[in-house]
Amino acid sequence: RLRPTKWADGLERKLSRRAADPSERLGDLRALHGAIRFGERRLGSYLATLPEGMWERGSDSIHEQAAADAEAAFARLGSGLWAFADSLELVETQDTGLRATLRGDGKRLIVDLRDSDDAVPLLGAAAGPGMTRALTVATVRAVVAGLSRSFGSTLSSDGLLSGVELLTRPGSLCDAPPGAIGGLIALETAARLYDVLLGALAQAVPALLP
Secondary structure, eight states: OOOOOOOOTTHHHHHHTTSSSHHHHHHHHHHHHHHHHHHHHHHHHHHTTSOTTHHHHHHHHHHHHHHHHHHHHHHHHOEEEEEEEEEEEEETTEEEEEEEEEEEESSOEEEEOTTSOBOOBOTTOOOOTTOOOTTHHHHHHHHHHHHHHHHTOSOOSGGGGTTEEEEOOTTBGGGOOTTBHHHHTHHHHHHHHHHHHHHHHHHHOTTTOO
C-alpha cells in the first residue's frame, strides 16, 4: 500500500500497476483526476462572482442551523438508552458485527460503537508510515447521515455533531486500521452502520423512523 501523497507526474502509473487490469485502472484514475480539476475550476469561477465573504458566511449559517436542529432533536429524544446491531459478511466464513449503543440526556448524545467486532485483517497488508485509519471519515459521515434522517433535518452538516460524543475502538470495524477488509469496502461498511444507527434511533423517535 502507498502512503497518502500529493498527486504528481507518474503517480497514476504507479497506482495502476498494482491493479489486476493496469490499463483499466489507469483510465479510471485519469478520469477521476480530470473530474476533480474540472470541478475545481468551475467552483473557482463561481466563487469569483460572489461578494467577498459570502461563501464563508453561508457555510457558517448552515453549520449553525444544523447545530440548532441537533439541539432541538436532543430535547425531543430526552433521556434514554437505545441499542441496535447487525453484521457484515466480510469473508465467507465469518460475520462481523456492528453494534451501536446510544445514550441521551436531553442535551447531548453519546454514540458508542466500541462493541463492534474487530476489523478483519487483509492477508499480507501492512500499514506504511503516514497511513490513516481507513474508516474514521466514513464512520463520521454515516453518523451525520443517520442523525440528519432521524432528526428530520434537511441539512447534512457536521453541525449536527454539536453535542454528540462519538466513541470508537481502534482496531474495530468502525475504526479499522489501514489494510483491513472493512476499510477497503468503507462504503458498504458505512452503509450498514447507517442502518444500525437508524435501528437504534427508531426506538427513540418511532414517529420519524417507523
